[in-house]
Structures are given as structure tokens and as C-alpha cells.
Amino acid sequence: MRLLRRIISNTCLGIGGTCLILTLVLASEALLRNQTPADKKESTDAALGFLIIGVPGSLLGGWLAYGLRQDTQKQERDRLMQIFYQLVQQQQGVLSVMDFAIASGLSGDQAKAYLDEQANEFTANFQTGEDATVYYRFPTGAANLTASFNQNPQSEPISDQIADSI
Template sequence: MSEKTLEGSGKAFLVLLLPISFLIIFLVSTWKFLLALILLLIGFNVWQWHQWQQWCQQVNPIFHRLLQDTQGRVTPMDLAIKGNFSGTIAKRYLDTKASEFGASILNSEDGGPVYYFINATILGSILESSEPAKELPSQSVAQAAPILLAPTLAQPQPEETDAELLPPATHEEVKIPLEKQLVFGSLIQSELAKRLNVYSSTVYKRRNDPDFPEWSRSRDPDGIAWSFSRKSKEFFPLDEDKS
């Protein structure tokens, strides 16, 4: 039994030794070819990376102008149309920039990604739009009573997250007529946010949306639709006759 066991072990060793021997012979005879192939693949990847970096340098000015025009809110379609290239490349470029600058990526209503880039200029624009209104010689808007109007129960409300809704008021609010609020014929971002009973950041995110007038109408206590002017950075009522 002992001799048979040794014989079986020897055969098993030969079965393993033969493939290993063939592999060693193959590597010794073809190592130059394999090394050249590996170097070729590395060189190709380096060349592709270099080409991508050069292309990004050409697209950067377009991307920077688009950021200023859209106040940091960019979609792959916007960049693809502006730069005249495919949406897949535009998305890859935006993913690279989002990782580089720590941008926020949210999904729009149609399911597409929206990239939010915040720089010093855009942040300053947000802060300016949240400043109190200009003062009149006889009366300033800052001296007016608070304008925190809760939406009426009869109006249908769109679904909102808890982070977007303001907490319920702890004191009785004073309702001021719209014509007194519109001292300059318009409202700034913080004033409109109080009127719609949402946070100022919610108005900022939605103000460029196509459905912003209908959304603001659904939250306005008087059912008034509002539109945003990028030039003056103020909000104007579309249906003043309803006030």
C-alpha cells in the first residue's frame, strides 16, 4: 500500500509539473513580446489621458462662461449645446469638474443630473439677492411689519421636503396688501421666500425652472404667479390684478 501511495503521489506531481513547465517555457520565449505589449498599453493610456487634458483645457473657457450665465447651475445638455459636442463627453467632463471642485449633483424632474457649482461671485450674488430692500426717504421696507403669510388651506400644495418648509409661525401674522409690499414694483429673494412661506434657498433653486410661475402661484396666499429677472435679480408678479 505504501508503494502504491508513493506512485500515485508521483503521478499527481507530474500532472502539476507539466503545465508549470510549459508556462515557464512560454514566458521565457515570449517575455520580450509580452513586455512590449504591456509598455504599448501603458503608452496608449498615457496618450489618451494627455489628449483628454488638452481637450479639457479647450472646454474650460466655455464651461466658465456657462457658469456665469447660469449662476452655477449646469446640466450636461447645457454644456453639450454650448460646446457642440456629445452629451456623454459633457457628462464625463462635468463629473470630473464636480469631483475637482466638490459640486453638488441633484436629479431634475426628468431624471437628468444637475450640477451646482458655487464660487465667490455666485455666492455674492445669492447674498445680494437676500439683502433688505432699498430705503425710501419717508419709509423703508425694513420698517414694515413681517410678511410671513401661510398658504390658504383651499389651495393645493405641491409636495415639499421637510427641509424646504418653514416651521409654523408662533405668533399672529399681519397680512399686508401686495401693493404695499411692492414698494419698488418687485420683491427680492428673501421677501418672496417669506411671502411663499419657504426658505430663501428654495426660491433660489427654483427661480430658473420653467414651472416657477405655477409653483409660486400655488404657494402664494393671493394666487399670484411670479417671474424672476436675471438682469435685476428681482421677482415680478405676473398677475397683479389678482392682488
């Protein structure tokens, strides 16, 4: 389906663009050449015909190309989100730029920008390792539960814990 949309988009853009160029050629010929009124009318009518075909064809091709671009961007966002969530789970919320860059195939700058966005969204903390590597610490349910349990080792029913947190 995607291939068909791309073929139709390129065909419409090609035909539409060609018709628009022919419109300009015929219109300029009608204006610049000394022609009889009948020849001038014929050139003008042909230019108008190409214009009527060229504009909708170009618009349709552009619309299809724009939709394809939007689909591609959504697929990339979904792919990066899946990799991000998988890494957060595997590494218990602690990620470096290098970890994400390797897993996603992004450049270091792109991986850092993506992790910065996610850090803002999920209120992550930052840590600097002994080797001066910056680690993003994303909150995970298991990490928060462990931290909460370590701060309050007394056992109380889960319903009371939930009620206290609300």
C-alpha cells in the first residue's frame, strides 16, 4: 500500500509539474510571439487546459507525499519509543546516551536530544559516573517501590499504602 501511494504521488507530481511547465511555455509563447488572434487563442486555450490538469495533479501528489512523510515520522517515533521503554525496563531506569545511541542507531547528539525530551516528560534525574558519563535515571515502578520499601520497612497492607499515597 505504501509503495502504491509513493508511485501515485510521484506520478501525480510528475504529470502535474510537467503540465504546469507547459502552461508557462504556451502562455509565454502566446504573449511574446507575434501571432494571429486565432493562433493566440489556441495557445491560450492549450495553456489553460494544461493548467487545469497541472494544478490538481500537483496538489494531489503533494498531499500524498505529505501523508507518506507523516507516516514515516510516526513510525520512527514509535520505533524510538519502543527502544526507549525496552531499555528502561532492562536497565532498571538507568540509561546513558551511548546506550540509547547504540540501541537506536541514532547519532550521539540525536540520542542526547531524545533522552533530554524523555527526561523532561518523565522527570528523570541525572547522575555522573566515575568516568564522567552522564546517566539518566528514569523512575520505574519497581525502583520507586524498592526505594519506598527501604525508607519504610514496616509491612502494612497494600490498600493502606495506596490510600496514603492518594
